[in-house]
Amino acid sequence: QVQLVESGGGLVQAGGSLRLSCAASGSMFSSYAMRWYRQAPGKQRELVAGITSGGSTNYADSVKGRFTISRDNAKKTVYLQMNSLKPEDTAVYYCKALSAWGTFWGQGTQVTVSS
Numbered sequence: 447q448v449q450l451v452e453s454g455g456g457l458v459q460a461g462g463s464l465r466l467s468c469a470a471s472g473s474m475f476s477s478y479a480m481r482w483y484r485q486a487p488g489k490q491r492e493l494v495a496g497i498t499s500g501g502s503t504n505y506a507d508s509v510k511g512r513f514t515i516s517r518d519n520a521k522k523t524v525y526l527q528m529n530s531l532k533p534e535d536t537a538v539y540y541c542k543a544l545s546a547w548g549t550f551w552g553q554g555t556q557v558t559v560s561s
Contacts, residue, residue: 448472448543448550455539455555458531462559466526468541468552475522479544482515482526484537484557491540495526509535531559 454466470478479498485491495505495515503515514527524541538554 448478448545448547450541450543450550450552452539452541452552452555455557457558457560460531460533460559460561462531463527463529464531464557466528466539466541466555466557468524468526470522470524470543472522472545474545476519477545480515480517480524481542481544482524483540483542484535485540485554486534486537489537494539497524528557531557533559533561535559 449471451469452466454464456464458464477499481496482494483491484494493506494509495513497503497515497517505513512530517524536557536559538556540554541552543550
């Protein structure tokens with residue numbers, strides 16, 4: 447079982463920045479692929495960014511150039527740096543771990559961007 451705990455959400459004005467963190471349990475974090483998703487009210491959950499165990503990254507078109515995903519294996523944490531935030535980025539953000547034992551989700555953290 448892998449437990450994930452997100453933090454760093456909050457209220458920010460348009461154009462501002464936030465950094466989300468997702469701390470994982472377990473000793474095999476470096477082998478996990480990690481992803482950030484978001485879900486806005488009334489919408490389906492969507493993939494925002496992903497990072498492989500080797501450090502390769504991918505992003506949704508809507509966040510390319512504004513968001514950066516990174517990981518610190520020593521701290522067993524994945525980050526999502528979000529810059530130039532827009533009101534349409536408002537959502538609950540979730541991290542997901544893909545491991546040899548299955549997939550695991552965090553509880554989510556709310557990000558609200560005011561115009």
